[in-house]
Amino acid sequence: MASLELRNIVKRYKSQTVLDNLSLTVADGETLVLFGPSGAGKTVLLRLVAGVIDPDEGKILIGGEDMTDLDAEFRGVGMAFQNFALFPHMTAFDNIATPLQAKHSSQGTIKTGVESVAKLLKIGHVLSHKPRALSNGQKQRTALARALVGSPPLLLLDDPLRNVDAKLRFEMRLELPRLLADRGATVIYVTQDYKEAMALGDRIAVMSQGVVKQLGTPEQIYREPANVEIARLFGDPTINLLDVKPSRDAKGIYVGLSNVQVHLAGAHEAAVGRDCVIGLRPEALAFVDEGTPGAIPVTVEAETPLNEKIVTLARTVRGREILVSRPSGTPGQSEGRAHIAVDSKSALLFDRASGERIGSKNVVNLRSGEAA
Amino acid sequence: MEHTSLLERILRGIALALVVIFFMFPIVWILMMSFQTNETILRIPPQLVFEPTLANYTALITGKLMTAAGTLDIAFMRNLCNSVFLSVTSVAVALLLGVPAAYAFARHKFRGSEDIAFTLLSFRFAPALLVLLPLTLYFQKLGLANTYIGLIWVYQLICLPLILWIVRGYFEDIPADIEYAYRIAGHSWFATFRKIALPLAGPGIAAAGLLAFIFAWNNFVFALVLASADKQPVTVGALAFITSSGIQYGQISAAIVLSITPTLALALYAQRYLVEGLSLGAVKG
Amino acid sequence: MHEKEKDLIDAFLRGQVGRRGLIKGLGAMGLAASTAGTLLNFGQTRALAADFDWQAHKGKTIKLLLNKHPYADAMIANLDNFKKLTGMEVVYDVFPEDVYFDKVTAALSASSPEYDAFMTGAYMTWTYGPAGWITDLNEWIKDPAKTNPKYAWDDFLPGVKNSCAWNGQPGGALGSEDAKQWCIPWGFEQNNITYNKGMFDKVGVSVPGNMDEMVATAAKLTKDVGGGVYGIGVRGSRSWATIHPGFLSAYANFDQKDLNVSADGKLSAAMSTAESKAFHKQWVQMIQESGPKDWSTYTWYQVGTDLGAGASAMIFDADILGYFMNGGDNKMAGKLAFSAFKANPAAKAPTPNIWIWSLSMSNFSKDKDATWYFMQWASGPEHALFGATKMDFVNPVRQSVWNDEMFREKLNKSYPGYVEMFDVSAPGASIKFTPQPLFFDLTTEWAATLQKMVAKEVPVDEGLDKLAESINSQLKEAGLG
């Protein structure tokens, strides 16, 4: 199989720097998700690895070998595009067969190869169709099949679920991890959907404006986001962010929320006395009875069932909105006055000016891309 | 456009009919003249009824023209063959040179590519005579005067910029990802060009080629200045019917009809490429 | 060939049998006249071979540039005899007249060695000669080693021959002592009247004898013939060709000139005289009243075609145009008649300006001696006679052909009045232009001015003054004025 190493990649378009001195290592067999908003440079990065565009500076190593100056066809990677990029003048079969044809495989090998991957992706019945006769889902599977069919050691998947409907996306999100694991390939997966990122990634690299802001396991990213922005991107409903100024008393470090002192667990010493933003995941809040220590009085304004959970919009006495999430079927309050409590262990504190998280344990060395 | 009133449909029909009459009438009239002798053509006022004769076509095809001054040898069929040969070869060469260049301009934004592309296009707009006259001197020195090669070269002045400019638009309209996908699948740039870019731009290339063919076919002055009689196209050849014993109107008409026929046949054959090909969105760039 | 026939032809060539006797004799042997002609030429070929080494350039090839014209057709029809005589190969390019001279200019200005000899008009040599594109042919004509003794340079009509010789000085007299023979005349045209007898009889008019009568006759014809027929056909396109035929012939008859040449050789425009203005007025009036409606697009083709098709009642143009329209499948074939025309009542005789189709030798020819072999054959007495009697090579430029009874008889039979017309106008026939390199500038602008006058865009007097002014400034600019 193949590991991937990017060293100090710089890519500019005209005066704009799209990738700024980016370094990244992906281990053999690992699935790395590139996550970030559009324009972050994810797709450019993928194309650099594929070899269809060239970096201005830096080196690309695949399987330990320098491939920077090698054209795409010599890199032996497989890629699926966000817009599928199917060849409109070829049947699905021929589309899928192109990587095998490039290897000058025999007709028989090609047929077997295409049909087996088509079966795996459940598109065996549309192989004779041209792309325009395929549904979006079928197109997406065809594109995926084409990327997989040559058993490439390195797979590049550029947001393959972006242009398919919700149902299919849901299905594929379940299917894909197994599929990728079975191939045993090294995978780089680009997405803008945090759930996809969480579901698929062994590690996630969160990108923004051409640099990796945070690199870590899905757990790390969720629990210890490097900054407010990342915290906001991961999680649905989005994290509650409230301005606070942590103080210290005998019991430890606390913040004031609606005149209630909420004590935080964990190492937050650095935050004391600074203008901060506190991040509270909706699921880290729970309805409690009045009188529970640290209970914050709120007014429930609305309640929305969201699949397996229920999201409640509440308002604090200072008028700040707050989202509370609880699993369906658990007790809660749907209107009127209520009290909520904070799971103090999961509270996150960010510097208000810079947005950086304060007191992180796993500070990422962003320049080298390696976790400290 | 769905709900059109009856009145509007009638008006549209009338407008279309007028258009067809204006553009087709001269063709029809020339077609009729080509089946008449000089005598019936010269009747005043002109008449619709006549006894058709194939004499004009016979004269053109056999190369024997009967006139007051005796039988003249005419080389009209030779002119026709020259036109076919010159136009086909020129367009073929222009495609061979222009399509890869158009691809380069479309896909690779290399240093100075816009300037070079514009320079190439501007050749299309240089007055032909400006280049042609000194060119005769150089051709003489290079031994290209009076050769088909020299002529085909000069014809590039008409064909190449047209093809370059139009085809470039088609290539730009093909999403780059489709080509990337093929490269990543393990194919060389040349295979990608051949198997992906060319087939996808095919109708556009055909339409551009057809337009270039029409312009090459219609050219008059290049061969006249640069080549001897045996290499003249049909546009020059049709003038041979203005003879000292009178203007052979019937034969001129037949010559015009014969000279339109090959391009028309080509256009009919390739008609789906012409409109649909052009509407791929390439002309807009 | 049978011995008897050979003997007969040889006897003819020795002068023992007259031409008519020859034809009769051959006819009795069952040969058609045309075959007899070819045989005759073949015999001449053998006779020529006896006195001159025609085979000196055997195996060589020369290439000609020809205009699509009956003269060229006649030459091509006889070409096999030349090939047999000399063992040379001749290839040729024929171009339609519409583009012919442009093709010549293109080839010569590129110094192309492709063509060895080409057809041209005498006017064109005023450009080609100074440009160094063509050769002075005196070098060959006067060299007995290179020219067949029977070539008979003196046989050429002097006026025509001299019109092809110019010393290269702007304004220099044609045919002067120091003149260079830029081309050899081949066939020529005088400008006279060809008219439709039937129409003249119907309306009851006779052939006009001067300009006033011509204007009146043309007007009457236009009014009375009916069927859209107009009175007089003359050329009118925006080209030198509009000036040189009838127009200049009549103009010269009033002793008017295009240019004045001063003692020190300077040129100046001469068309703004009172006489010139009076003549222009008459001419313009004639076209307005009785000319073709689209006169300004008329070249000799339209002028001729209209006459042949019965759309015009008379033309004042090249006599040979009338000749051609009187034959073939033209509607009016056989119904046309010819007459010389003297525009000025005070003049003694007609003074037709002439157009001379000639042969020139390219200066870029790679083998001029071989080319001359072709030229002397093509302009030689034998071919001239062949062309005149067997083909439509009118008007021949050799006196011997005009003296030939068979030729005169042929003309008299089918073209009544043609010979008389020729005889009347020939003494006064010559080129009436002043030779100078700006010939085409001058005549094109003159034609454009005429067009403006006919369209009433400018009064005649003013137009001529402007024309003279413009021409004077161009002459100055070119260092000639």
Add this chain to the structure above:
Amino acid sequence: MTAATIQRNRPSGFRISKRVLPYLLSLPALLVCIGILIPFFTSVVYSFQRYRLSQPWARQFNWGDNYISFFTDPKFWNTLQVSLLYAGITVVLELLLGLGIAMLLQKRSTLNNFISIMLLMPLMTAPALAALMWKLMTNPGFGVLSYLASLIGLQDFRWASSPSTALLTVVLVDIWVYTPFIMILLLAGLRSLPTQPFEAAALDGVPRSFVFFRITLPMLTPYILTATLFRLLDSIQQFDIIYAMTQGGPGDTLTVFQVEAYLNFFQSTNVGRSAALMIILWAITYFLSNIFIKNWLRLRERARGQA
């Protein structure tokens, strides 16, 4: 796959560098055109000379004299005026007519497709021959158009032979030959427009004139620009039709640039003046095409940006 198997896919032997490739692809086309550039510069040199073929001894550099003399030469100003007028009239009329016809034929149907191919026939007629055809048809005697004109009361209509109608006649021929060119480009454009905006407008009951001026025209602009560019620059250089019909006459009515330059070269053999005229014509076309292409590129960028 191991590193070793990747190794096997490595290119061997000669390989074209990615940077060189585009130059390599465009080089042949460029070379062919550069060959034509040399005579262009020769013409520039001629234009700065006093150069008549018939007076080779007087040939010398007179630098800008050929150009300077144009300023005081009424013939030159007439040429400039006629050329611009001709180009302006033909392009505007052909554009309007071409757009109208394209809209009539917009709907895809067998009949419309057939008509659009039929309408291309004038374009396939060489302009030189088309001029000949129209000359035959406008002959005052047997010409059918003259006859038809006389039927509607235009006795004696003189077409190309009268200064007052000559321009009209050649413009008519130009329209006949080249409107199909514009028509086919605009038809292609119309048919490639997305349908949604039109459907939406129709549903909302937006007036048709509004749809035309606010939706159709703006979306069609790139096509219109291309068509106008090609036609305008061809039209200002028109030669075949005018030369074949009137040789620039009657009078100086139609002495457009190329006709004047052609006559200057082939009849007057005044190479210097001929070259100077064409250099000016070239400068005009270069200037115009520059404006058009700049706009065209900008429009295209914008269209791409939206996509």
